[in-house]
Amino acid sequence: MIGLGALVAITAGVTLVAGAATFGVARLRGRYDTVDTFWGLGFVIIAVVAFPFGSGPLSLRLVTAGLTAVWGVRLAVHLHLRNHGKPEDPRYARMVAAAGDRAAARMFVRVYLFQAVVLWFVSLPVQFAMYGGGLGLLGWIGVAVWLIGFAFETVGDDQLRRFKADPDSRGKVLDTGLWRYTRHPNYFGDACVWWGLYLLACSTWPGAATILSPVVMTFTLARGTGKPMLEKGMHLSRPGYAHYVERTSGFFPLPPKRLTPR
Template identity: 50%
Template sequence: MSTVDTGALVTVLAASAGTALAVMLLTFAVALVKGVHRIVDSAWGVAFAAVAVVAWFLSAGHGDPVRRTVVALATVVWGLRLAVHIARRGRGHGEDPRYARMLARAPGSPALYALRVVYLLQGGLVWLVSLPVQAAVLLPQPPDAAAALGLALWAVGLFFEAVGDHQLARFKADPANRGRIMDRGLWSWTRHPNYFGDFLVWWGLYLTACATWQTALATLVSPLVMSALLIKGSGKRLLEAHMAGRPGYAAYLARTSGFFPRPPRPGGRPG
């Protein structure tokens, strides 16, 4: 069974790391000028898209043309959609309260602290999470059943993310909903349709790198890290801590799944 060219892989890994770092350092410079660090949330998606483009370019002559193009394109579509959505959501707002609280407690220079614990950390995570993309574009095998399943998961995940974000944006845009809990559409099946969608996207992209046991094993860390971030890290856990105490949220917890979608139930313990 054909495997990834080692020399090409080293090149792609190094270039991807440099690309992720460059995007985050550029974003840091812009943030200092603008005086807000919330733009790093948009840079997250941009960095993934940039890594995919660089990996696609450098994999020419090594990876199967169809696999490498489809995987890179899927990553770019996901990353840019997320970046545009977050940028629109934050337009006209000041600093994100999360970053304001963090920087208020920063030891020493707040800017250098933000550089270390936000920008460089996110750059490293982009490189780590995107390992399946970096490997998949170098696989010489044409797309197989695992890749097809992965792209199907990616499509379902993108649907949950995009539709969930759209539904929430429309809900918040209606003044009549101010102070109310969003519990309609996909949000009645899971409290986090966007995070669940993200979860599916990265497990799907991981499957596109599973043409060999070596790449499957070497890139498994990617969806595991992303899943941990979404469920136990900066995603679901922090958002629910922020929402706790709002009127009606306890009832929403009781009837709506915490992550994996299922029909809402009339009552019971939180999912």
């Protein structure tokens, strides 16, 4: 058993090594979208590393590590299958083309190293929860929030997968199921997952102080590289997307607006 300060230093080192190793795999594969799979698995690695060192109750550590692992493995498998057999992600392809001869170094710093740092910072509630005082009321509320988020993310991803697999959906906009109430049920669910894990860390004041971690995750999804970048491409490829945006909530699930005919 080690102190919390030593743990966060260890996980920082492990995360950087894992990120560098993933970059090596990406170079061998010739595909920089390998980092997408690393995103989910990186959190699993941190949870597994942190679990045996924590001084908190075994029940809290098991719940925290288990929920993190279930979410991370599902996301990693989903993203790997989504990318498999398709060309390189256009985002990374554009970055490589713009960087020219310095593409490898720029991708390592701007994508892999940066993502490793963000991953470690977002995972702080998971690490601090390993030193928590117990589940308690906030912890069980956190589990409930996690379950809501995981359901939104999993069901939303599956609805989108089936929609894309239907040839009749070409050029159309998915506006049924969870997508009727929010344009990004998977991103909303992702944010809920991390607010739930944060609540598991709130049995101690140091754990509660990690609130910036779920804030950063939520901001990234809603205002950073998540929702805005995706919607920019959708406006160009889906003619009906603008009307969908007008009537559908951008992030939090809400009943669709009734628009008056023009």
